[in-house]
Amino acid sequence: MSILVDEKTRLLVQGITGREGQFHAEQCRKYGTQVVAGVTPGKGGQTVMEDIPVFNTVKQAVAKTKANATMIFVPPAFAADAILEAADAGVELIICISEGIPVYDMVEVYRYLQDSDSRLIGPNCPGIISPGKCKIGIMPAHIHKKGNVGIISRSGTLTYEAVGQLTALGIGQSTCVGIGGDPIIGTRYIDTLKLFQKDRATKAICLIGEIGGTAEDEAAYFIKKHITKPVVGFIAGQTAPPGRRMGHAGAIISGGQGTAEGKMKVMKKCGIKVVKSPADLGKTIARCL
Amino acid sequence: MKIHEYQGKELFRKYNVPVPNGILIHDKSEAVQAAGEIGTPVVVVKAQIHAGGRGKGGGVKLAKSPQEAEKYAGDILGMTLVTHQTGPEGRHVKKVLIEEGMEIVKELYISLLIDRETSRVMIMASEAGGMEIEEVAADEPEKIISEIVDPIIGVKPYLARKIAFALNLSGEPLKKAIPFIINLYECFVKEDLSMLEINPLVITGDDRILALDAKIDIDDNALGRHKDTQEFRDLEEEDPNEIEASKYNLNYIQLDGNIGCMVNGAGLAMATMDIIKHSGGEPANFLDVGGGANEEQIENAFRILVSDDKVKAIFINIFGGILRCDILAAGVVAAAKNLGLKIPVVVRMEGTNMEEGHKILKDSGLNFLIGNGMKDGAKKAVQAIQ
Numbered sequence: 001m002s003i004l005v006d007e008k009t010r011l012l013v014q015g016i017t018g019r020e021g022q023f024h025a026e027q028c029r030k031y032g033t034q035v036v037a038g039v040t041p042g043k044g045g046q047t048v049m050e051d052i053p054v055f056n057t058v059k060q061a062v063a064k065t066k067a068n069a070t071m072i073f074v075p076p077a078f079a080a081d082a083i084l085e086a087a088d089a090g091v092e093l094i095i096c097i098s099e100g101i102p103v104y105d106m107v108e109v110y111r112y113l114q115d116s117d118s119r120l121i122g123p124n125c126p127g128i129i130s131p132g133k134c135k136i137g138i139m140p141a142h143i144h145k146k147g148n149v150g151i152i153s154r155s156g157t158l159t160y161e162a163v164g165q166l167t168a169l170g171i172g173q174s175t176c177v178g179i180g181g182d183p184i185i186g187t188r189y190i191d192t193l194k195l196f197q198k199d200r201a202t203k204a205i206c207l208i209g210e211i212g213g214t215a216e217d218e219a220a221y222f223i224k225k226h227i228t229k230p231v232v233g234f235i236a237g238q239t240a241p242p243g244r245r246m247g248h249a250g251a252i253i254s255g256g257q258g259t260a261e262g263k264m265k266v267m268k269k270c271g272i273k274v275v276k277s278p279a280d281l282g283k284t285i286a287r288c289l
Numbered sequence: 290m291k292i293h294e295y296q297g298k299e300l301f302r303k304y305n306v307p308v309p310n311g312i313l314i315h316d317k318s319e320a321v322q323a324a325g326e327i328g329t330p331v332v333v334v335k336a337q338i339h340a341g342g343r344g345k346g347g348g349v350k351l352a353k354s355p356q357e358a359e360k361y362a363g364d365i366l367g368m369t370l371v372t373h374q375t376g377p378e379g380r381h382v383k384k385v386l387i388e389e390g391m392e393i394v395k396e397l398y399i400s401l402l403i404d405r406e407t408s409r410v411m412i413m414a415s416e417a418g419g420m421e422i423e424e425v426a427a428d429e430p431e432k433i434i435s436e437i438v439d440p441i442i443g444v445k446p447y448l449a450r451k452i453a454f455a456l457n458l459s460g461e462p463l464k465k466a467i468p469f470i471i472n473l474y475e476c477f478v479k480e481d482l483s484m485l486e487i488n489p490l491v492i493t494g495d496d497r498i499l500a501l502d503a504k505i506d507i508d509d510n511a512l513g514r515h516k517d518t519q520e521f522r523d524l525e526e527e528d529p530n531e532i533e534a535s536k537y538n539l540n541y542i543q544l545d546g547n548i549g550c551m552v553n554g555a556g557l558a559m560a561t562m563d564i565i566k567h568s569g570g571e572p573a574n575f576l577d578v579g580g581g582a583n584e585e586q587i588e589n590a591f592r593i594l595v596s597d598d599k600v601k602a603i604f605i606n607i608f609g610g611i612l613r614c615d616i617l618a619a620g621v622v623a624a625a626k627n628l629g630l631k632i633p634v635v636v637r638m639e640g641t642n643m644e645e646g647h648k649i650l651k652d653s654g655l656n657f658l659i660g661n662g663m664k665d666g667a668k669k670a671v672q673a674i675q
Contacts, residue, residue: 076510077513077514100510101510102481102508102510102511102514103403103481103483103508103510103511104403104410104478104481106408107403107408107409107410107440108440110408110409111408111409111439111440111441126610138610138611139610140609140610140611140640140641142641143640153556154556155554155556156554156556156557156610157552157554157556157557157608157610158554158557158559158560159556160608160610160640161557161560161608161639161663164608164639164640181555181556183403183405184403184405184408208556210556211559213405214405214406215405218406234560236556236557236559236560236563237559237562237563238559238562238563239544239559239562239563239565239566239572240559240575241542241544243374244542246542246558246559246575247540247554247555247556247558247559247575247577248555248556249509249510251555251556251559255422255423255426256423260563276563277563277564277567277664278557278560278563278564278663279564279662279663
């Protein structure tokens with residue numbers, strides 16, 4: 001098993017006619033993901049990648065192709081609107097890769113989604129992969145291996161680093177979820193942890209966080225209470241100066257809150273195996289299995 | 290993006306949020322006329338820099354005559370103002386705001402920000418104005434009022450009233466506080482601010498409520514839809530290397546160490562700084578070249594790294610996904626040749642087209658050190674400068 005996405009997932013791609021959108025739609029299909037439709041307003045009726053139909057609206061795409069997941073590749077100024085359109089059309093899983101969405105747009109999107117059945121992953125994330133089954137996102141597929149470690153992370157390349165270490169040790173992954181580096185994201189650590197706890201294929205969980213906000217603290221308290229599987233954690237930004245935004249919009253220490261030190265302390269207290277060095281992620285997880 | 294106090298007050302005026310009368314000057318010769326135009330017996334002379342704590346650092350003075358205003362403006366303009374937020378190097382003051390003086394009967398605090406826990410706008414207010422809010426939060430948390438705003442309805446009068454009553458306002462100031470809070474929220478949302486702080490918010494002897502200060506951060510991601518506030522950017526308040534990096538879409542933050550870092554992705558870039566520190570070194574910077582960097586960006590990133598004299602070695606840590614290792618290697622080789630690089634460069638590459646990348650480095654005839662994993666790479670970079 002795996003979480004959120006598998007071989008049955010039917011993917012549509014919003015922004016499929018753009019350069020990035022098309023490139024990654026092709027990569028996902030190559031991996032085995034069922035890419036069933038594309039949406040670009042005004043380009044409905046066209047066909048891309050030989051046989052993928054393009055629609056003007058998400059509603060039409062869902063009606064014609066029964067797509068149940070979407071990957072969003074539209075420019076940040078229009079991405080919030082694209083998420084709302086997908087939720088309005090009833091798409092179960094919305095994965096937004098776009099980086100740079102104005103934060104107030106996300107305040108509105110988050111509020112709208114609270115009254116909707118759709119789940120949003122991201123924005124500003126690499127996507128999700130269930131190795132051997134389905135890839136929705138921009139991660140390099142070849143470094144992954146099917147297996148039993150679940151990964152949740154706010155960062156893209158740092159997740160690849162963890163996956164790379166695991167695969168090199170012969171350890172595979174059940175599902176890797178990039179939840180995104182923005183201050184407002186659709187799916188948080190806790191939502192993902194619940195799913196991993198239920199998933200029988202997942203035997204251990206790796207949680208990769210970074211400075212800024214208190215999401216890792218909340219996750220740690222949740223783990224202590226509800227997660228019986230071993231969890232290994234890492235927090236990036238142990239040497240980051242306060243008050244500076246470290247690349248990700250959400251990675252900032254403000255008013256003494258959100259430091260790596262503080263988060264690591266809470267995580268340790270809650271029974272998570274915290275590694276100080278990112279180079280130790282793979283072998284620490286290996287010892288938990 | 291941070292903006293100056295006088296710019297913040299300009300925004301407030303646009304939304305009918307009352308602020309004191311003020312005139313911005315660039316030279317002390319303008320001070321007498323400015324103070325005369327304002328016309329109050331006392332005027333305040335305030336340094337305009339992107340940092341708080343200006344009063345304690347000597348950047349805010351009360352002048353009892355236009356002549357005194359001129360003297361203080363002369364003292365402040367050109368001074369290097371050091372506050373707890375500027376770092377020891379301080380900031381050069383180039384602009385001064387001359388403002389009306391007034392009788393203050395009460396100092397309050399109000400701020401708006403995006404609360405990550407609820408993913409909504411939060412309004413924080415306190416009767417303990419004029420103090421550092423972090424200190425109030427730590428010592429007397431009961432003195433801080435916070436309200437979460439539902440974006441569907443925004444700030445309605447009841448919510449503004451709730452805050453105003455909690456601040457123990459009454460009479461005329463209470464009446465005026467309600468539109469003040471509603472308008473402030475409008476300003477926050479319509480101008481796409483990520484942080485807005487007024488400290489102090491004052492009640493005057495003649496029953497006015499005024500934003501005496503304005504500390505504002507505009508959401509960088511939303512600047513594209515605000516042509517007018519884009520003009521507020523003050524390049525003199527930014528690090529020259531950071532400005533240079535932003536031209537090439539590189540995410541660069543200068544630090545104090547001597548090992549320059551070049552990494553793809555923000556999380557890995559932070560983790561790279563961490564591992565350098567764990568290996569006994571000090572990172573000179575944070576640099577994220579992004580997911581889809583090209584040769585030109587790599588070369589510019591390199592140029593920016595070596596322009597910092599403190600940098601004695603460079604550690605390149607790339608996990609190739611979209612960014613292919615062969616592209617990176619070609620960019621690194623070109624940059625090293627064009628810049629006549631003299632300092633050691635450690636390269637750790639993994640992921641897409643890793644073998645091709647290593648071949649390019651090897652065939653270049655340049656003496657790159659190869660990191661086998663990020664730990665080994667960091668260790669080699671630290672050893673290279675010892």
